[in-house]
Amino acid sequence: MKNSLWLNPDVKTRRNNMSLIAFCRRVIKGSAMLLLASLCLAVISCAAEKTTDTANPAIRANQLDPPPPTYRTAAVVVKQSGSMPGRPPQRPLSAGVKAASLHSPFADGNCILCHMKQDPNAPGPLLKPVNEICLDCHGDFKEFLNAKFTHGPTLGSCVNCHNPHNSIYPMLLEENISTLCLGCHSDMKAKTTEAHVKHDATIKDKACINCHNPHGANVEHLLVDLPFNLCVTCHGEDDVIDNEGNRLTNFKELLAENKEQHGPVKNKDCSACHNPHGGKYFRLLDKEYPAEFYSPYDPQLYSLCFECHENRVFEEPQTETLTLFRNGTRNLHYLHVNKTERGRTCRACHEVHASQQAHHIREGVPYGSTGWVLKIRYSPTPSGGTCVKNCHDTKSYNNLTAVSEAKK
């Protein structure tokens, strides 16, 4: 009870019994102890505040004076090296800096609509939690905040990404979109910048938000829509050109004309085969896929196809179960593909997106250097099919009872 000086009811009596010097000593000692305790408390509360801020962006956002940038996570690192000149986050741009976007209440000088005071120099605390203020006017965003898939920073606080006053970036963003997103999603930064084959959609126009809704969405990965519906936004037109000048397929048109569609296309899952963020394989393919018509069989080369299709289909010469493309038990997939030299790759017979013929069989194959197309005329039967003379003589197969060589 050394420090109970101010709490002890008998203090006056005791003080009367003390000499003045002893009393002073006691007071100084007590004050020193209190000062020390206060300092400790201040340090502890400061640390606690810092922890709370890091964990709860909403609390952070509601403070009148925003915490230093180091309180933020990955985005902070970007912010510190970012290009928002001469001001801490969430505050208006410095005088003379030209804003690209301006929030009406701020532009109109109506601090009082969000803050306690109508004083631009000292507007005081916010009227209520920041997201509540934002949603008062931007109520349409409630739809995204209540969507099936939500974004942590958005739920935390709108001002994690937006400046409520003005910004040198569109949409009152604190940084340009890519910098803002990649500040946290650093893995994606590496993917997109190091990709050998790049996707314009990740770079041009609105970058990340060409496909993602950072507020919330009804599709995983905050996609605005199912992948196919998003992809045809660009790839449903005639004039899309790749980086090498090749005209790319108009998929709206292709699918309208070809009703036999590959599973991922039918399931609107372009990302089953393509990596929209870029990668090392041609056409943004996610894994290796033979670009040529002929190739020696190597399972590695078909990594993309074998993500879904069974590799054993191409490795067992006889089967009763692995494929329906067999004559009796003779595996015709194996026969065509599994060769040490001129093995036919998938593209030799199949269209990867859509076709007119059953089993994604393509219309024809290029022959020679003049661009002439050799027609493939395939007709399916309930238990097999026939390929009319083209690459080889007319041949039929039956997966229940083998068609004899003579009949073929």
Added chain:
Amino acid sequence: MKRNFILYFSFTLTLAGIFLFAPLIGAAFLRAATGEIITNVELPTLSGDKQPLLTDAAVNVFVFFKPDHENSQTTLTHLNELEREFAGKPVHWTAVVSDSFEPAEIEAEVKALGFTLPVLIDTGDKLYGHLAVAMTPNIGITDKQHKLIADLPFTKVNYTTVIRGYIRHQLKEISDAELQAILNPPRATMGGNGEEAHRHLKYAGKLFQAGLYEKALENVQTSLVKDPNLAAAHALQGQILSAQGLRDEALKAYDTALKLDPSNETALSGKNDLLNNSKQP
């Protein structure tokens, strides 16, 4: 044993005949279309006993997978989570793997993934061949009568969401419309004139409450440019004009609001107040 195999094989061939004409649309079971009955089979399990592929649970979920396969691993992980999510509900779960893989390899995989559901061994790929499974992983969902409700080859986006949707629909936890919304989710597009109109309207309301009539009027007019049929904006315009003492213009705005929405309370009471006030001496 041999007799069983012959019986099984003959039955498979008969069923194959039936299923040959099944539509091959977006499916991976080439010999079992959705809506058809799946023949139940009993298969040896990884743990040594035998278990049926399907039970009389309200929902049966089975998955064809293979070890050392990224998409299979993702799927098994998700199924594990879903199994926990539906714990206590009449959902039966099984995973099927070919016996062409070494049991030790399968066991290691299952253990590494923490997969706790029964793993059936498809001896000689008979079940695989019977259904003519074209993809791996592939999930089948049946009802109590073993009717195939969903044939779901792996997708990189929304796979778990769709599986969950089918199960919940079968358990009658969600309606047809809700399932459709899962299969064809609404686009989450930002912006648009309608949204901007509401935004300006809300802002105008705040300005009006703060007594800033000129700015409020400016914003309500912007709102009406974005959406001329927004009754609430016409009603607020009436309120602002009324506060500015522009009685006739206010009445006109209230009338437009009531034409668009006869039950608009702001316009009704605002108009009423103006008319009552004008009657007073």
